[in-house]
Amino acid sequence: MISFSWGVRSEQLSRLSLLFISMIGGSIFIQEGVLKIGVPREGLIFGLLVLFLVIVDLYPMPVSKGHTAISFPLVYAIYVMEGMNFSIFAFGMVSFLINLSKRRPLRIVFFNPAQLLTSLYIAFLAGEYFKGLYLDHIQSGLLAGIWHLTFTIIPFYLINNLIVDFILIIRPQPYTWKAWRQKTIQEGNSFIVSYVYLILFYVLGSQNRGEIDVFSFFFFFSPLVALALLGSIIVRLKKEKAKLKAIFSISSELNKKIAAKDWLDFLAENLQEFIDVDAWILWKKAGDGWNLRFASGLVEESLGQLDERTRFFNEINELFLCHNREKGAGPAADFFSSQVKTLLYAPLVLDEEVVGLFVFGRTRTKSFSPEDVQSAATLANQLAVLIKTKWLFAEQEKRMLLEERNRIARDIHDGVAQSLAAAVMNLETAERKFVKVPDESLRLILESREKLRYSLKEVRESIYALRPYPTERVGLVSAISSRIKTLQSIQPFHIIFDTRGTEFPLSSMAEKIIFDTFQESVQNAIKHANATRMEILLSYQREQLLLKVKDNGSGFSLFKAMIKAQKQPHFGILHMNEAAEKIHASLQIDSKEGAGTEITLTVPKMGVEGGILNDQAYAGR
8 A cells, every 4th residue: 555655646746747847848948949039040051950950859869779869969059050049949849849740648748848958958058157157268269169068068968867867766667777777878878979079060160161051061960860860760670670570489489389388478578579568468268258368567466356347358359559548448447557557459359259358558658659559469460370279279189089089989889888788688598598408508608708708808998098198197208218118028129219309298199199109110010020129219309309210120011001001990000190190290101121110200399289188088099
């Protein structure tokens, strides 16, 4: 409660400070600018400098890790040519119009030019004071000009930064040391560029090179303007490149983690590189309701307590922006902290179906640019594809589970049930013939016993098929190692098992198919190829998992084996290939008669391999 009340008071204090500085700057603009300007002595030069001032304010120059407008040299040149009044009027008007054109909040539109004019006016007064106190005694015009510049530019940058620091400190949002350092470096670089350029301005102006006209000012300041313009364009291109790189990285990684547990953690860690926000919440559509999937930043503690407010999410089917929370911020506003002023709703829509909702928040009103909106839409589309694909994979695994259950039911009905029915009928017949034909009764009893034993065997096999698979109990690598030890304890085979790479999680279905492929390959090599040596490689690669089983056996004709596999119901080549297709893997068999066999299973690192469903019975044996 204390922190909340302080947050409210600091918000009020910052707004009052903005208003106070805006009033001071506004009064300076009116009294020293509007009311005291007349017709400029050098109209063309004044117009050129104002035009250049507009350009450098529209396209700030890149410095250090940010950018800043190098406008002071032009403002100071207007001051030298036309006086303080024209300089204040031009600087204030240009700054106001630029902020207005960028659709910034109204209080910022007034504050930004006001704090610049306040700093500029105090700087001009300081320069005039030191000029009258010391500089009138200096004989050299060049030296006097440089000293006047020094006593003007230092107060301007110092006061301007102190005002900005004061506002950033008292506002509710944290003002970190890193942010202060970056801002100070930017302004320091701006100070150095402005100071050096204006010293050059005095040096060249002190030389007798004839009449100084508008062309002289054009050629002198055009490099500064061109540098600002070119630098701003380069920064924007780099920013777009970084954004494209970020969305490519996010898209690629999310595709790899399409069914993994940690895809939300990855998104949270990398979101700020793509779109800078103070808070964000992701909801996922679940039937007729909504489930909270992730939240970060300035959100309410009661976020998890979803209520009837979420039913309005169903009405959001296109991206929209709420610039000011006080004028309405949509159904998700109450889930964010009161410090969040602007909300951007980005529904996750695929094939005209809403599968989720992404809401971004910022603490400043009207703070989302068209580029931010485009980035949010791009990310929402990517997540819509991700969630829909995850849903399709889940449906696919459910279908596989249903197919496996139906297969087991058919096997029981066609096998065990028929055998039990026949045994019961035999026993009933034996019971009727026991007295009259004892030998026939004994024969029927013995026949029934064999059928019951066969049925018991089938029941045990069915039960074994439903038990947790070895890969589920101990993992894929341990299950393969254990199976190799068992085989070597039975017969003296030379088996080399090698694992490479960093192990990543797999679904139980994928592990089962990999293990079955390994097991069938080894069994075939032992039983049919009379192999004495086998090399087994399990490689966890960046984009895929690779299983390779190579033996020195007699080999076989793949064509003949395919024809034979169609007639045999056990887990042969055809079943191995069908099982691989279920997890979008590829199976390659290289074998020649008398030259051994090499079986390679490649499982891509995307799709169902990261699933979390209990799917031990999805793939038939």
